[in-house]
Amino acid sequence: MTPAARLQAAAEILDEVIAAARDDGPPADAVVTRYFKTRRYAGSGDRRAVRELVFRAIRRSAEIPADGRAAMLGLADDDPELGALFGEVRGPEARTDGERGADATIVPQWLESEFSPLVATAEWPALLERAPLDLRVNAARAKRDDLLDNFPGAEPTPLSPWGLRLPADGRLDDHPAITGGLAEVQDEGSQLIALACTPRDGDLLVDLCAGAGGKALALAAAAPGARILATDSNRARLSKLGPRAARAGATIDTLLLNPPNELEALAEWHNASDLVLVDAPCSGSGTWRRNPDGRWRLTPERLERLLAAQARLLHLGAALVKPGGRLVYAVCSLLTREGAGQAAAFLDRHSSWVFEETPIRAGRSDGVGRLLTPAHDATDGFFVARLVRP
Template identity: 35%
Template sequence: MNSGARLSAAIEILDVIEIQRRPAADALKEWGTAHRYAGSKDRAAIGSLVYDSLRVKSSAAHVMGSDATRAVLLGALRELRGMDLDAVAALCTGEGYAPTPLTDGERERYASGSLDGAPDHVRGDYPEWLAGSFAAAFGDGAVEEGRALARRAPVDLRANRLKVDRDKAMRSLAHLRPEAAGHARDGIRIAVGEDGRAPALAAEPAYVKGFVEVQDEGSQVAALLSGAKPGMQVLDLCAGSGGKTLALASMMENKGQIFATDLDGRRLMPIYDRLARAGVRNVQVRAPKGRQTALGDLQGRFDVVFVDAPCTGTGTWRRNPDAKWRLRPGALEERIKEQDEILATAVSCVKPGGRLVYVTCSVLREENEDRLAKLVEAHPGLLPLDAGHMARDAGLPDLAGCASPHGPGLRLTPLRCGTDGFGIATLLVQ
């Protein structure tokens, strides 16, 4: 496929996403199945065009004066990729499978369209219904924070110290030009290509052998801030597919015990293969039975209870740009309810003198500082640690600069800290 045909394919897929409200990954997979002639490079390039368009959907539409998928794609080529008008016009020839030539109106908007005077949610590329929440979280910085969440994310890995140290892991990936992460001591960062294409890690020997795990640096930092140590009893209450469980096991050197559970047992299914590949031996997986939790005999037992709570995922928009446009106000209300219920369960599992670690991949105050304030009000025996204390305890003093301005704990964002968006707080149980 030539570059023009790739543009047409991306527009077709964006139409499916818009009309059917399909997740982008599903729409791309379906298109690839129906168009077997498209090679892996074609599919990767088309996927990158689709995701880039979704990253800046709002600002691109404003610049081009239309929210049609063709206009959004053209606006993304300007706003995110910086392509000049002549280069885009050369792709839109109408010949073969290329898009039809640019109209006079499209040329004019591409050349002179502006975001001057546009609302913050348009310039920052986040949903209008979240404008108040972004203003509450970031104040005058809402637009820049939103724009940072709309940029491509690098590939972040964690060296698995149960098998190798970071230096050895990086040597095994030298052909991918890895760099040490800025905060997490086992973190490795690989830049994506200019076309947004990431390396095929599943085919890398270092991944197959369990030397590295895919994990955003912010997620690695959350595990490091937990204070988990060898010999402790730890509960990963919302373990999902096990990313933070594996990080905790590495920190604990396979000593002590980790119980991994999740309210949705289906999310736990990948954890078994991941534990085996990583060489983890101190994890007991507790799947729920129907609607019943698997925690009946675990009350008041743990040194650390780690809660990676279900949330809106606003902090992950760099990696899941379509999710922000599918998110609806009711989802925030539902997540808040779940978070309060999970935190109440978590408190009952921490032993006196233990720690409750609350983490979300959200940048919203409603899911972070507001939830902590409500929890502490209901449980006066909980003592939140300030960000400086948390950072020093973890041996990561520079992280104190990522302290939340709205309460105890840290607030990580791509703009401030170079990670996905996270809220991280630690509370001592007295």
């Protein structure tokens, strides 16, 4: 493909990404993959170059562009070499007089007032930097120092005792340490959420929104003698945990939930759990480094639905905690209403509950919890709070 053809391909892909964002369709990565499945003529260099253009354009604009052409014109405003490709053979049509490109912004304007006061505007550029590739060493089967030599260029993560950090854009799916269950890909911030739970052997633990089970696996590695139940309402995501647990040598029970009948399905765990982790669905504003098109998907209406779901899940999780047990609430969000505000509202509704300090060497105090941010901690953004039932 010529450089002009690559630019045109990126514009076409962005048309699909924009449509998917508006219609709650597949994420940008999946759209790029699907596009090239039907275009076998594109070599690996072409695919890398086009993908780079697509994600440069997504990172550049917080507001959803009118179309892929507008997104590419925005890039051309910053890069005259790209601008020269408009009008070339197999490239986008020539730019017309006065034709505007998408504006360069970091945070959608409507969302600016929602951010935690800790996330000052000086921190915003870090929200879109390339994220490193972090691994979590399976502490039940290996020591971090013993695995360092298996990953050239890896360094111990500074905050998690289980983590290794590699440069961005690495691919390790077929690495023997991964396939052998000695390590898993997991951002250091996500590892710290599991660390904040302080799981103990003999505990009864519930991971209420387990998804594919990353944090449940971390809990199992930290406390192999705990009984862990991982639940979710998404069958496809939860089904991935079984093979991952077998690979890691972990014993984790799973339960598919059917909202709004979760409490009936979890009757055995009522007032019985030492720990309930509520890693709730959220805006994902803490993961824009990895999913920059998430800014295009979030709307005020969607945020309100997420806030209601988080409050409901906290209420559900609280019913499972035994006296003296703890509820750990986490969201990969930097928004006050999803983090500190949600935890404070829970304590207002449950006046006998108290909070305790979150035992991790990271983040900054934010209300009753702690907030991790890309700029301050070099992790994905997370809010985490520990709530205790007397």
